[in-house]
Amino acid sequence: MAATEQLPLEQEFDYETLPSNYGLGRNMLAGAFAGIAEHSVMYPVDLLKTRMQIINPSSGGLYTGLTNAVSTIYRIEGWRTLWKGVSSVIVGAGPAHAVYFGTYEVVKDMAGGNVDDGHHPLAAAMSGASATIASDALMNPFDVIKQRMQVHGSVHKSLMQCAKTLYRTEGLQAFYVSYPTTLCMTVPFTATQFVAYESISKVMNPSQQYDPFTHCMAGGLAGAFAAGLTTPLDVVKTLLQTRGLAESEEIRSARGLFNAAAIIKRQFGWSGFLRGMRPRIISTMPSTAICWTSYEMAKAYFKQQSEK
Known part of the structure; x- marks a missing residue:
């Protein structure tokens, strides 16, 4: 091939056949970028979801609906409250999503998900389940801290102060008491989401070229479907974590x-x-859209760099 000859667009952005020098580390960096972007942007809606899932909240934490929750929090506690605890997900989401997408790519390849251009729902489900088991082991303590800081009347002011107080009063088990429930929720959630994402992507973008619109739509629809399906387990998880x-x-x-x-x-x-359920779907749909779009964008960038 002549030095000036360019690769066809389909070959340049075929994500199912990454070059040998692409590296797991770059997948993990792309995943870390995606995780931080997802959780940071959608954090206020996640806080609303937590507030509305609390069983027997204090009088100031009673809400009649999503709109009432927003107006009440803004009026009584101020808009900054909507971001209380965000430091926990920023610190935890980067490493956890690096492990998440790194595991996803490795298991997907081992399960035959990259063999050809066909549809591989079993490989997608296996890679999704494996990814969430690995990443949740790292993320669960940060999620507990996040929800302790999100609830109405929380006295915790920082990530470290909350972690120290929780460890001193309830012990190490408090950080992992919800882990089995989390896995019961996130394994089917992630397996469903990955199958739906891969399936929708195949239909919307059969050539598998880099297409931000496709990644955004497929990620959002897959996330909304999986979120609605697993809401009952999310309610149980919230009760245990708070x-x-x-x-x-x-x-x-x-x-x-x-x-x-x-x-x-x-x-x-x-x-x-x-x-x-409503705020969970409302938060999950754009968050998974942001996550997959960010991941594929970072993946495209690193792939371009590796081919230079």
Whole structure:
């Protein structure tokens, strides 16, 4: 090939056949960039979701809906409250998403997801499940700290102060009491999301060229579908991660997935498992769109650099 001859666009941005010198490290850097972008932009909506999922909140934390929650928080606590605890996800999301997308690419390749241009839903599901198991082990403590800082009336002012207080009063187990529940939620969530993303991408962009619009739409739709499906487990996770702040003795002594689910069912009925579904979908749809778009953009950049 002559030095001046350019690669066809389809070959230049074919993500299923990355060059040998692309490297796992660059996938992880792309993933870290995607994670920080996703969580930072959508953090206020995530805070609203947490507030609306709290069981038996204090009087100042009672909201009739999403709009009421926004106006009440803004009026009483100020707009900065919507970003309270964001430092926790910024610190944790970079490394966790680096592990997330690094694992995704490795397992997807090992499972045969890059063999040809065909549809590989099983490989996508396996890579998604493996990615979330690895990344959640790293992210779960930061998620606990984040939610402790998000709830109404939280006295925690910083990431380190919250972590120290939580460790001193509840021990190391407080950072991982929700991990089994988190995996019960995130494994099906991520497997569903990855299958949906890969499937929608194949339909919308069969040539697999770099296309920000396709990545954005496929990521958003996949995230919304997976979020709605796993909301009940997210409610259980929130109860376990914020149990130390509850006024109810029953909630403070919640021991795990099934015990927490029984408390929700007893106090609110089946509708209790749908608490916060609307803000969860509203936050997840754009956040996954941002995540996948950022990841593919960073991936495209690193691939271009490796081919120079």
